[in-house]
Amino acid sequence: MPRPNSLLRAARERLPSTVAPGEHASRAEVAEAVNEWLWQTTRRRYVLDAHYLAKLERGVARWPNASYRTGLRHVLGAADDAALGFTPARRTVSGPRPQAAAPLPPWDTGLVIERVSSVTDYDLMPPSCRRLLTGMATLVGAALVRELQPLLWPVAREAASSGAAFSPPELDAADRLVRVLRSWHSAHGALSRPTVIAQLGAHVRRLRAAPQGTPESLRAFRIGAELADIAATMSWDAGEHAAAQRYFMLATQLAHIAGDDTLAAVALASLARQCFDLGRPDDGLEVVQLAQYGTRNSATPRLRAVLATREAWAHAQRGEAAAFRRAVGLAEDYHSEGVCELDLRTPSTRSLDGAELAGIIGARYRDLARHDPKHARTAQDYIGRALRLRPADRARNRVFDLVGLARAHLITREPDQAAALIHDALPSAATWAAGRVGARLRDFHREAAAFAAEPDVRDARDAIAVLVAA
DSSP: OOOHHHHHHHHHHHHHSSSSSTOOHHHHHHHHHHHHHHHHHHHHHOOHHHHHHHHHHTTTTOOOOEEEEHHHHHTTTTSGGGGGTTTOOOSSSSSSOOOOOOOOOOOHHHHHHHHHHHHHHHSSSOOOGGOOTTSOOOOHEEEEEHHHGGGGGOOBOOOOOOOOOOOOHHHHHHHHHHHHHHHHHHHHHOHHHHHHHHHHHHHHHHHHHHHHSHHHHHHHHHHHHHHHHOOOOOOOOTOEEEEEHHHHHHHHHHHTTOOOHHHHHHHHHHHHHHHHHHTTHHHHHHHHHHHHTTTTTTOHHHHHHHHHHHHHHHHHHHHHHHHHHHHHHHHHHHHTTOHHHHHHHHHTTTOOOOHHHHHHHHHHHHHHTTTTTTHHHHHHHHHHHHHHHHHHOOOOHHHHHHHHHHHHHHHHTHHHHHHHHHHHHHHHHHOOOHHHHHHHHHHHHHHGGGGGTSSHHHHHHHHHHHHOOO
């Protein structure tokens, strides 16, 4: 068992929090302060995060690199490394020193275009013809963060092409198509994923031939990012998690090349949400913190609210009630500052109205209630508010609310109310039963097993079994 680094933890807990008066600094606050100080002193980007600080405090890692040690000494007011409990590992094997890993290249336009083309071509192949392509597996842990790290670096532009430039009418038409595709998927679920992927592939082929670095090409990269985000969301809804991760990462890269930090952060927020859906809160929190750091000087209040909800999600899954409440409070405060024109042009910030915020917070209180059932009533209050505020055309969101509220009533041992909510949700749920909606219904089916003797619950579970089987 590693020996905990009590000196490092004590030094952090002596540092007052900048966001929660009367409390000590969180690991995330310390990490951000170190990263900011290193940027100001070295003009280099660093990605120290709360997850790595937790490893240091647990003693899993005992000797961070020289830059992180210097930054931590400065932020925590330590005289030397020993004051923070840092000790170098003993050498037990003689021989040549291993070579350091080569730094990741920045995201350049040509590389990202080729990556999008490869992924879309692969996904459009008939299943019998598909071949295994490099990088198609789902990334986790440090590999995921490493792949996303170039978000903090400048874009490498390739030489300008001599092909035809995008015209304003062409870009206007592409923007309208993106809006239609989002609307159809959200409202009806009757959209073919290969159709979106084919559109993304065609758009990128057109982009490859266009002059680079112009206002028109930057706008075209942004449109490509939105198409990739739609493809990612559809893949995620269908339970195709490896494909969803690929497209969320492509959306992040395309948005970064477009110079749209907000859209890149929104794509990362969706990627983090996928991590939470897969039960990987540590990965999700690292992705969120990367988005927060990358937009620390440019984020609108609404984007900060989106990212705060994702941070709260991680804390809820880990049962960290105090950290969860702090993140929820920040999300509500940021949301209360209103919406700006940039938010209206960006998914997630545009859709985070009062109903969506209440629904997200309520569902996360339900996650927290898995660790402490007393939070289930608060979950019911928030989700009930979301249902009252939902516009009529947000059918899928309403289904998620109904199923989430039903699951909260199971925690408070009110099976009859839970079953009634499921029966209310099922007629609309059929449209999305093959994906995430079906997964949440299966969650209810499993959690309601303890009440299977109740006639209403038995009927609800039977109806769910028929629906997801079909």
